[in-house]
Amino acid sequence: MVAVRLGGLDHVISASRFDRSLLTTLFARAGALEGTRGQSLHGRIMATLFYEPSTRTRLSFESAMLRLGGCVLGTEAAHVFSSAMKGETLEDTIRMVCAYADVIVLRHDREGAAAQAASVATVPIVNAGDGPGEHPTQSLLDLFTIERELGRIDGLHVVICGDLRFGRTARSLARLLCLYEGVRISFVAPDVVQVGEDIRAFLRDRGVSFTLHSRLEEVIGTADVVYQTRVQKERFTKLAEFEVARSAIRIDSATMARLPARAIVMHPLPRVDEIDAVVDDDPRAAYFRQAANGVALRMALLEMLLA
Ligand code: ASP
Ligand code: CP
Numbered sequence: 012m013v014a015v016r017l018g019g020l021d022h023v024i025s026a027s028r029f030d031r032s033l034l035t036t037l038f039a040r041a042g043a044l045e046g047t048r049g050q051s052l053h054g055r056i057m058a059t060l061f062y063e064p065s066t067r068t069r070l071s072f073e074s075a076m077l078r079l080g081g082c083v084l085g086t087e088a089a090h091v092f093s094s095a096m097k098g099e100t101l102e103d104t105i106r107m108v109c110a111y112a113d114v115i116v117l118r119h120d121r122e123g124a125a126a127q128a129a130s131v132a133t134v135p136i137v138n139a140g141d142g143p144g145e146h147p148t149q150s151l152l153d154l155f156t157i158e159r160e161l162g163r164i165d166g167l168h169v170v171i172c173g174d175l176r177f178g179r180t181a182r183s184l185a186r187l188l189c190l191y192e193g194v195r196i197s198f199v200a201p202d203v204v205q206v207g208e209d210i211r212a213f214l215r216d217r218g219v220s221f222t223l224h225s226r227l228e229e230v231i232g233t234a235d236v237v238y239q240t241r242v243q244k245e246r247f248t249k250l251a252e253f254e255v256a257r258s259a260i261r262i263d264s265a266t267m268a269r270l271p272a273r274a275i276v277m278h279p280l281p282r283v284d285e286i287d288a289v290v291d292d293d294p295r296a297a298y299f300r301q302a303a304n305g306v307a308l309r310m311a312l313l314e315m316l317l318a
Contacts, residue, residue: 022129023137023312026147026183027213031190038155040311041304044078052081055317058112059085060104061139062095062119067280067302068139068149072116075309081317084112102131109133114316117141135316143177143246149279150183152308156301157236160275164191170230172199172260173240173285175206177247180279181240185210189217196221197230201259203252204242227260231269237262239278239285263287270295277301 022028029037057076059069065087073083086092093104101119105128108115117128118139125138125145140146157164169188175181175198185206188194196214198206198221205223214221224230231237239262247253262276267290270276278286278298290296 021316022125022132022135023147023316024125024129025138025145026150026186028147029151029187029190034151034154034187034190037151037308037311037315038158040314041155041307042159044310044314045307048078048080050080051314051318052076052079055081055114056112057081057083057085057114057116057313058108059083059087059116059139060089060093060108060118061085061087062089062117062124063140064088065118065139067305068118068146069116071302071305072137072139072148072309072313074306075313078306079310079313081313085116101127105132105136114313137312137316140179142179143182143243144179145183145186146179146279147183148305148309148312149180150187151312152305153180153184153238153277153279153301154187155308156277156297156304157275159304160297160300161235161273164188164194166193167191167235168195168197168230168233169236169238170197170199170227170234171206171238171240172227174204174242174256175200175210175240176204177243178204178240181206181238182210184238185221186213189214189219194219197224197234198222199224199227199230199260201225201255204256204259225259227262227266228269231266232271234270234274236274237270237276239276241278241281241283241285258284261285261287262290264289266290267293267295 114135116137122142122144125141129136242256275297
């Protein structure tokens, strides 16, 4: 059994694990840690176990741990580079890595894998993306970014677009936004990749106002945040559905001309072609700042889990 830690945080499997006061503490600490190096996690070890590709999540977690004086070990392409290749179960792998590390950051292609790992783990498991399920630490850095860019989260109109069926970052973000007062969410996607009934029910249960749309033009004029996402090609089993989804929603200079002057454009990245590169020079394009915020946010999270 994992001991209760600061803020009561043990495993991080779903964004619904967080409450507002925990986020306030986390964001304040992340702000304080930004650009710093320290020794608060000296002697602690973080394992990254990645069964799916990653640029930002794995490397920013590793950077965060190193900046706090900790050590990192791990494997990428774990389906082939770990003994999973020989038929070892996820549970057995986790049991072993718990003997080698104080925290495990896990990315897997199967929804539910992080919860399965947590069921046998004796150290905290951090879900770094479980198939089309969730990506809770991404949504933490997303909200941290919104607060830094716009000064508040309460009362905002957040437009979430792209692949809302398989996009785990959109699903985690919607869950976290429920913690704020007066937030309005517009989900913009073609029917084949519109947001799932589970997220709609979650929002309804919490009285969060949301609407569904197929065209960005319908909502962009009042947006505070436009959160674009990549169509998750690797998760489609029907090519025809992917083809419908792939070019449905694109952000280009014409889209930016309709966006309010104080709004921001976010994206968890990687981007393929759903945001035109000309948008990058617009000061409202916050996606690279957003990704950079991942380091400080993950430093604060690791401290909460381990210090
Ligand atoms: N990097 C994010 C994820 O792993 C978003 C994406 O891949 O499109 O969920
Ligand atoms: N945002 C994100 O999860 O990026 P990676 O897939 O590169 O880790």
